[in-house]
Amino acid sequence: MDLSYPKKEKLKSKKRIEQLFLEGKNVTSFPLKLIYLETALPDQIKVQAGVAVSKKKFKSAVKRNRVKRLLREAYRLNKTIVTGNTERSYAFLILYIGKEMPTYPVIEKQLQHLFKKFNAKTNAQIG
DSSP states (O other): OOOOGGGGGBBBOOHHHHHHHHHHHEEEETEEEEEEEEEOTTTTTEEEEEEOOOOOOOOHHHHHHHHHHHHHHHHHHHHHHHHHOOSSSEEEEEEEEOOOOOOOOHHHHHHHHHHHHHHHHHHHHOO
16 A cells, blocks of 8 residues: 655646646535546556645635645545546546635545545446
8 A cells, every 4th residue: 555645646737737627527525626537647657636726715825835735645645545446547636625724634534525426426437
């Protein structure tokens, strides 16, 4: 069980991010929203993920970066919920859509719920 978040698994391609917003499907578990798209990824990577926080809701860069750190940490510790249940590869963008500064337990609980919804939705599409 690998709980790292290496550079290969980070979503950095501008083209892929634009493609996510144009063609991606989404799942929501307030205050989080997951936009995902099935795509071909290099080196047997199952998921490339990125996080985003609205500048409109968090004006201070310090607060925005704190929320992004919480999201990345929760993703790193819970990514096995997704990677263990799928053979296909996806690009993920996890958005924080709430207005208040979150705590880690809230983010982790909602992220786990979000991933379970994602698994149910993608497994229903297969079968």
